[in-house]
Amino acid sequence: MTVSDVKQTRTDSIKPKVNWARMEEAEDFAKTVKLFRQGKYDEDSFRRYRLQHGAYGTRMTSDYAMVRIKLPAGEVYPNQLEKISQLSEQFSIGSAHISTRENIQLHWVILEDVSEIFRGLAEVGLTSREACGNSVRNVMCSPLSGVCADEKFDSTPYALATAKFFLRNPIAQSLPRKFKFNFTCCEQHGMVRMVDVGLIPQLRESNGIKQRGFKIFLGGGLGNRSFVGHQLEEFTPEEDLLYTSLAVLRIFDRLGDRKNLARNRMRYLVNDMGWDKFQNLVLKERAIVRATQSVVTSLEIDDSSDIKRPIKITDQSGFSVPDGYARWLKTNTIKQKQSEYHSVFLTLEAGDITATQLVALAEIIREFSSEGKARTGFNQNIAIRYIHNDDLPNLYSKLLQAGLAKSGALTMTAPIGCSGTTSCNLALTNSHRLAKEIQRKFLEMKLDEDVDLQDSSIKISGCPNSCGQHGIATIGFFGGGGRVGKEMYPNYQMSLGGRSDGETMLGVTCTRVPAKRVIPVIxxxxxxxxQHKKSNDSLKEWIHRVVNEKEDSAIKSVNDIRKILDPLTIPPTKEDDPDFYSDYGTDTSYHTKTGKGECAA
Amino acid sequence: MCRLSREKTIKTTTDIDSLRSEIRDKSVRVIDVRREEDYKQNHIPSSVNLPLANLLSDDSPERVQKLFQSLGIDDETPVVVYDDTFGALASRVAWTLEYIGHSDVSLLETTYSKWKSLGLEHETKTPEIQTKTHSLNLNPEILATSDYLEQSKEKPNTLLIDNRERLNYLEQHIPGAVNLPYRTLASSDKILRPKDDMKRLLENRGVTNNAEIITYCGSVGTLSGLAYYALKSVGLPNVKLYVRSFKEWKNLKKPTQKQEDASYWDLSAE
Known part of the structure; x- marks a missing residue:
């Protein structure tokens, strides 16, 4: 086969549209750290300052921080990935971590070096400002926005404009608590009901003119207590998007609970007040906002696009498609609405990627993506979009060389695991490693190829807070400690049937599963x-029927499942199985130990 | 004159253009510390080969004195060292030369790969070398031993710097050491950051002029050798290399410290 294609320019020239950075914040941070170390800045004020700039505390130590790099709408460019790679080698652990909210995190950074990271980020237009703390966090957008076959229009420019509007905006510097926006493409690919403000693009036709707008959901979110969001109104026209966002933020700012940190996310306010009352308040507040802006306030929507297929003169004589391609194609790629293109998702282990892989990825994006950039996704992963169909085999072979061609990214075999005891102060278990263990085992068993399991998900948090999003998993886990006499072992509470699509619901508690029994239990x-499935049934649908007690086979309820699992979860004696009493990633006996969390600082 | 010679002692790197003109003037001895087979393929014109492994096989002062003499180096010969390992191997050789009392030695500011990628001249022939005489005036103030480290424990102004990667440091390090991974020292195209950059980085870390600084790394003092030169490059006057580094420290069963209660290794994608 010989393919000689002369195509358009290399996508090198595609540069970030928005510069999110301010170099002077790096200098200011360095100065403030010095003052803090000299005792001229009190502990609490410093913590607030640090968090507002995107540096989070680290497990059991005040010497290290985690820097959370915001990627609004998940967009990241090759030169930015190269910079993050360099920074991870210089100041972190030589790996970066992709979060569930489209951020990239650098862990175990010495507090005194954080400003150097800010400096490096500013060189490539990135910031970590307001990635933590009581601010508007990274504005997310579905990684498929712009390419999804089911979307009404691309919401990416709206997500970017929203991020731009609120970043460093005085109204969002001292909210009662963090505040999150999620934009999506369609019901299937986003998480609009599990966030403070969730938005799905909609079109309305009036007088023969198509009008853009959104379906907006308010007051949802995952956490120690999770709630499903409520739809504000049938249709919110695009010109009302900003007014609505401002109205909601103003209400939260005014009425949010600033005292009780454990329950002051907006979802509690909505829950306490009742939806009808809250909804009414938002609509009234919006009218006030609209009427009282002294200057025209609107979002700057830039929806210019830059799709150019990179020049490739590929002589493919002698090129043979590497093994594993068919499996990868099935489990890692999605056809775009632009018929000649695919979007490709990379399978990572719980979101971790090495510095070397980041560099390889940057080069692969330049070489293959017609939009010249990538998007982080909702599942600790990365999507490279606009890959020409003809280039897929070649891309696969390049990914293989970089160690990034593992299959299963879009299946149940890519579990989410929050950072757990690898770095988090609140964690009770090593959820991060457990996610990796499950993935390794399930890929070895080729479960990613099982179509029945494909749309299910496994999500793991290391504590009852929901960074691992266990509440919306088909099979979800959160960590805790179990006890036999004086001995402790790592344990997980398992829930079943959670989902975040059009039929969003929280998982139903099933039973406790010791860490070392999680894999056999799944x-x-x-x-x-x-045994009990119907033809064309998926695990997700089957569990959905079971948890809603609509299943007519022998297994009719979560309780029936629990009874069958019970024998698997009985702790052995320590003499029989000492390994049971230690968590993944360590051989010492398990005990719970936590520090102060900063989610609510 | 006095000022000039002072400046000379803190010259740590030689830039590409200067080296090229020194080579043309035949006023420099260039040492290539890569493996012999790499050197034989091609190297910077007029350079001589001293694979690091050769030096390390016996780095007693008397032996390295002979070694450098055989490379045509006397007390006055300006020497520039290069490698293809971000300057770490070159640093170890340069430091050794300094240790036996040679004052005019510096590192090429970049690596051999970079040199070649710039299209600069290189050759395959091996120069003829006339053995010279070098004196032996040991420079103990740039060397730290394990005993010295033990004694320095209580000194308030001594700063011990571990130049290994962060995960290795978290796992185990010499008590009291701070971590400055070797990757931090370079810029994207040079083996050492620009001076101002390096100064800022060290100032943020509270490294001051009056501190005695000791660097160490995993085994033979290469990564920490680079750090030695990084610190010298910003004019820090009192820097020592614990040349036997953590490998010896562990073999001697000396105490170590660990970051407890966190499974940080599991965050690595390696």
Missing amino acids: LKIIELFK
């Missing part, structure tokens, strides 16, 4: 499903 659930 396999047992799959086995039960296979």
